[in-house]
Structure formats: structure tokens, C-alpha cells
Amino acid sequence: MGVTQGETIAAENSDLDRKIDFLAFEPAGTDLTDFDFKMLALTGIVAPALLLLWGWA
Amino acid sequence: MSGSGTNVNLDQAIGSLPVPLSQRNWGGLLAGAVSITAGVATWSFVVGGFTANYVDARMGTAAMLAGGLISQFLISLAQIPPVTKYGLETVTTTKPQLGTRGSAFALFVQYLTLIGWNCVLIIFLGRAIGASLVQLGLITAEIQEGVATAAAVLTTFGIWVLLLMGAEGLKYTGVVVAIGIFVIGTWMYVLLVQTYGVSAIASAKPVAPLPQGRLMNYSVALEVLLVSTLGWWAYMGSMFRMVGTASKAIYPSMGSLGLGWAAVGLIGLYAGLVVGQPDPTVWIVEIAGPVAGVGVLTFVILSNLGSALVGAHAATLGFGQLPAVARNLSWASKTFAVLIPMFIVEMFFSTAFYDNIGTFMAFIGIFIAPIVGVQIVDWFAFKRIHRLHVPSLFRHDRRSCYWYLGGFNIVGMLSLALGALTYVLLLDPVTFVPNSDIVQYTTASLPSVVVGGLAYYIGMRLFGDLDPEARLKQ
Numbered sequence: 001m002g003v004t005q006g007e008t009i010a011a012e013n014s015d016l017d018r019k020i021d022f023l024a025f026e027p028a029g030t031d032l033t034d035f036d037f038k039m040l041a042l043t044g045i046v047a048p049a050l051l052l053l054w055g056w057a
Numbered sequence: 058m059s060g061s062g063t064n065v066n067l068d069q070a071i072g073s074l075p076v077p078l079s080q081r082n083w084g085g086l087l088a089g090a091v092s093i094t095a096g097v098a099t100w101s102f103v104v105g106g107f108t109a110n111y112v113d114a115r116m117g118t119a120a121m122l123a124g125g126l127i128s129q130f131l132i133s134l135a136q137i138p139p140v141t142k143y144g145l146e147t148v149t150t151t152k153p154q155l156g157t158r159g160s161a162f163a164l165f166v167q168y169l170t171l172i173g174w175n176c177v178l179i180i181f182l183g184r185a186i187g188a189s190l191v192q193l194g195l196i197t198a199e200i201q202e203g204v205a206t207a208a209a210v211l212t213t214f215g216i217w218v219l220l221l222m223g224a225e226g227l228k229y230t231g232v233v234v235a236i237g238i239f240v241i242g243t244w245m246y247v248l249l250v251q252t253y254g255v256s257a258i259a260s261a262k263p264v265a266p267l268p269q270g271r272l273m274n275y276s277v278a279l280e281v282l283l284v285s286t287l288g289w290w291a292y293m294g295s296m297f298r299m300v301g302t303a304s305k306a307i308y309p310s311m312g313s314l315g316l317g318w319a320a321v322g323l324i325g326l327y328a329g330l331v332v333g334q335p336d337p338t339v340w341i342v343e344i345a346g347p348v349a350g351v352g353v354l355t356f357v358i359l360s361n362l363g364s365a366l367v368g369a370h371a372a373t374l375g376f377g378q379l380p381a382v383a384r385n386l387s388w389a390s391k392t393f394a395v396l397i398p399m400f401i402v403e404m405f406f407s408t409a410f411y412d413n414i415g416t417f418m419a420f421i422g423i424f425i426a427p428i429v430g431v432q433i434v435d436w437f438a439f440k441r442i443h444r445l446h447v448p449s450l451f452r453h454d455r456r457s458c459y460w461y462l463g464g465f466n467i468v469g470m471l472s473l474a475l476g477a478l479t480y481v482l483l484l485d486p487v488t489f490v491p492n493s494d495i496v497q498y499t500t501a502s503l504p505s506v507v508v509g510g511l512a513y514y515i516g517m518r519l520f521g522d523l524d525p526e527a528r529l530k531q
Binding site for chain 2: 028031040
């Protein structure tokens with residue numbers, strides 16, 4: 001007897017479930033460092049504030 | 058379900074699942090090139106021209122650059138940590154805050170933002186091609202509209218073909234388009250300054266300032282860039298999930314999507330002030346002739362196609378979050394399905410859509426501000442970035458720890474509503490007329506971000522499940 005469509009779909013879903021389970025063991029990238037936060041603050045807060053003061057003057 | 062064979066691209070293989078760390082191989086320069094490709098399009102000139110209504114060149118320059126940087130700073134905090142650490146696309150990152158089913162609202166906002174803007178860009182591109190062919194005498198005015206429609210449809214089909222390459226398509230297109238944008242953008246600046254001079258640009262008055270005074274106009278000009286830049290939230294996952302470290306992502310994010318797109322928008326500001334027309338396909342042809350118009354057309358094709366490609370890629374990844382789509386559609390089918398509304402709008406509703414896009418987009422934008430506030434609080438105040446349970450992001454039932462109540466995090470959803478309400482109470486998003494004098498001190502987007510984030514913080518502390526991941530350990 002051949003494999004039915006339902007059995008194929010079930011097998012594929014089971015395969016996807018296994019992939020999702022294994023996501024818990026995937027290595028993760030790195031977090032923002034203190035230096036990154038400082039650069040973000042510099043470009044996202046300090047620089048715009050200076051620009052706005054310059055524009056208003 | 059997934060592709061097979063040696064030539065399968067990354068998106069075909071993993072769809073909207075996380076990109077494995079080993080394959081997150083885009084460096085900062087490549088991410089920057091793809092970002093500038095996404096960020097710069099004819100919308101830059103539209104936004105610049107709109108800003109010219111309120112302020113002169115000096116104030117406009119400051120407001121546009123500052124607005125781009127401030128909003129992109131907030132978006133970077135909301136998106137770069139989860140996207141680069143776990144290889145996630147944007148809609149997936151909202152599941153801890155909105156719930157497994159609640160994130161469908163984020164998908165709705167993302168999809169309308171991306172495809173809505175894509176329609177604008179490709180309709181504009183089609184019209185630019187039609188107008189250029191008439192100016193060059195290659196077609197008659199009678200068939201211009203038909204040619205514009207055909208060009209738009211063919212371009213959308215071309216986007217689909219490029220999308221079949223997935224992230225690889227973005228990589229190759231991004232580098233070419235970024236170089237083209239830089240070269241032609243510089244040429245536009247030079248042409249403007251050579252024709253009119255710095256003094257004329259600097260002394261030009263705003264076109265239609267509000268009567269509420271200099272500070273209010275300055276604040277509204279800032280708001281134009283704040284709310285426009287917030288739209289990049291929808292694009293972040295598509296691009297930056299290919300970058301493996303947060304440090305490599307923040308510079309292209311701030312440089313391209315914060316500063317770069319605003320810097321090109323300044324061309325629209327200065328042209329709007331001194332020429333009275335921000336659209337370069339009009340003013341450049343007037344001062345430099347139809348051959349120069351070909352150069353502008355090249356810019357329009359490159360920049361609009363590039364932005365639309367990145368937008369369609371992001372929309373496909375978001376669309377792939379739907380369980381039925383993830384299980385049943387191939388990458389080719391998903392990408393085509395995402396583009397179907399574009400084909401329909403381009404063929405049957407292009408004029409009606411283009412004339413009302415401002416209204417449509419304004420109401421999309423007001424929901425993104427509180428989403429950003431909610432996400433920043435969740436990652437950093439509640440430190441969820443360190444304990445995110447990635448498998449739960451791809452479960453669509455009670456097995457997910459982000460199921461909350463029937464798939465919805467009520468606190469998150471209500472926080473979005475409060476943030477959006479804040480925006481509308483402060484500023485009419487359609488007319489951009491302030492509803493309160495306080496806007497001159499606060500803008501409207503920034504309070505919306507703060508209210509969304511604060512409501513989420515207080516609501517989760519009082520009523521929410523702060524550590525759903527702990528249940529899994531039990």
C-alpha cells in the first residue's frame with residue numbers, strides 16, 4: 001500500500017515539530033554591549049539634541 | 058515542505074523560522090547597503106517636500122536628520138536585540154508582548170505598511186516611466202496611462218523573480234542600488250546648489266506654515282520624520298536577521314535608516330523650498346532637460362525597486378508566520394501570494410490608492426509607535442531578551458508559553474490601544490494639525506511610544522505573567 005496524503009502531511013508536521021523543538025538548542029548571537037548602548041545614545045539622543053539646538057538658533 | 062537540492066536558497070529552506078547563527082553572515086557594510094536600498098525611495102522626496110510646508114532649510118535640515126536618528130534609535134532598541142540574537146523576523150518578535158494569536162495584529166500592521174508603501178512606489182515608478190517615454194517622444198500621451206500600468210505590473214513581476222532568490226537577491230540588489238543611490242543622489246545635490254545657490258536655499262521661506270508659531274512648526278516638522286521613520290520597524294527583521302551580532306547591526310541601522318534616508322530627503326526639502334516642487338522627475342527636467350530626466354528615472358527605478366523588494370521580502374517572512382501558510386505554501390507560492398494585492402491595485406485602483414495613501418499610512422503609523430515602546434520595555438525592563446523561549450515563538454497552541462489567555466496578551470494589546478489613542482489625541486494624523494498646544498514641546502510619536510511602554514510596564518507588573526518561560530522549566 002502506498003503512503004496516503006494524510007500520512008505525508010502528518011510526517012511533514014512531525015518533521016516541523018522536531019525542527020521547532022531543536023530551536024531551543026540553537027546557539028544565539030551576542031547582546032548589545034555597553035559600548036553599543038553608548039554609541040546608540042550618542043547617535044540617537046545626543047546628536048539629535050545638538051542638531052535641534054543648532055536648527056533653533 | 059522545504060526545498061531540496063544544492064541550489065535551495067536560505068529563505069526557501071527555513072522560511073520564517075530563525076536563521077541559524079552559522080548562516081547569519083552579513084557584515085555591517087552589506088547590511089548598510091541593503092538598509093539604504095530599503096530606506097531611500099521617492100518617498101524620501103515626498104517627506105522632504107512635506108517638511109518644507111512648515112520650516113526653512115536650517116530648521117528643516119535639523120528636524121529631518123534629528124527625527125530620523127531619534128526614531129531609528131528607538132526602533133534599533135526594539136528590534137536589533139531579538140533579531141540579531143535569535144535570527145528572527147519582525148512579527149515573530151511581537152509574540153511575547155502580544156501573545157501567539159495577538160501577534161496577528163502586528164502582522165496586519167506590518168503587511169499593510171509594507172505592501173501599501175510598495176504600491177505607492179511601484180505606481181510612482183510606472184508613472185515616471187510613462188512620463189519619461191512621452192518626454193523622449195517614444196510614445197504618445199494617449200497611451201501613457203496604459204504604459205504606466207504595464208510598467209508597474211511588469212516591475213512587480215520582476216520583484217517576484219528577484220524574491221525567488223530570497224535573502225541572496227537582497228544582497229546582490231542592495232549593493233548595486235546603494236551605489237546608484239549615492240552617485241545619483243550626489244548629482245541631484247550638486248545640480249540644486251549649482252542652479253539656485255546655497256544663499257537662495259538658505260533664505261527660502263516655508264511654503265505653508267501653521268499659525269501656532271515657530272516652535273510648533275519646528276515640532277511638527279520633527280514629527281513628520283519621527284512617524285515616517287517608525288515605518289522601518291516593519292523592515293528590520295527581514296534585513297538584520299542576516300547579521301549575527303548586535304554590534305554589527307546598530308551602525309547600518311542608524312547610518313542608513315536613521316541618517317541616510319533623511320539625508321536624501323533633504324533634496325526634497327530644499328527643492329520644495331526653492332523650486333516649489335519636491336519631485337525630482339519634475340524639477341530636474343525643468344532645469345536640465347529631458348536627458349537629465351533619464352538620470353532621475355534611473356534613480357527612481359533603482360531606489361523604488363530596491364525598497365519594494367526589501368518590503369516584499371519582509372512581508373513574505375511575516376506572512377509565513379501564519380501556520381497554514383508555513384505548512385502548505387512553498388517560498389515561490391508565498392512570495393507570489395504576498396504580491397497579489399499589488400497587482401490588483403496597480404491594474405484597477407492606482408489613482409484612487411495613490412490619492413489617498415497619506416490617510417491610509419497615517420493610521421498605520423500610529424500603531425507602530427506604541428509597539429516600539431512595548432517591545433523596548435519587554436526586552437530591557439523585564440529582561441526577556443535573555444530568557445526568550447524560541448520554540449514557543451513557533452508553536453500556535455497551548456504548548457507555547459506565550460499563549461497567555463486564548464493566544465492573546467491582553468495587557469500588550471491594551472497598551473497598543475492606549476498608545477495609539479495618545480497619538481490621535483495629540484495630532485490629527487491625516488491633516489498633521491496639532492490637537493493640543495503641548496505638541497510643540499513633545500511631538501506626538503514620542504508620547505505615544507512612552508504611553509505604550511509605560512502602560513505595558515504597569516499593566517504587566519499588576520496583572521500580567523512576567524515569566525511565562527519559567528513554566529516550561531517546571
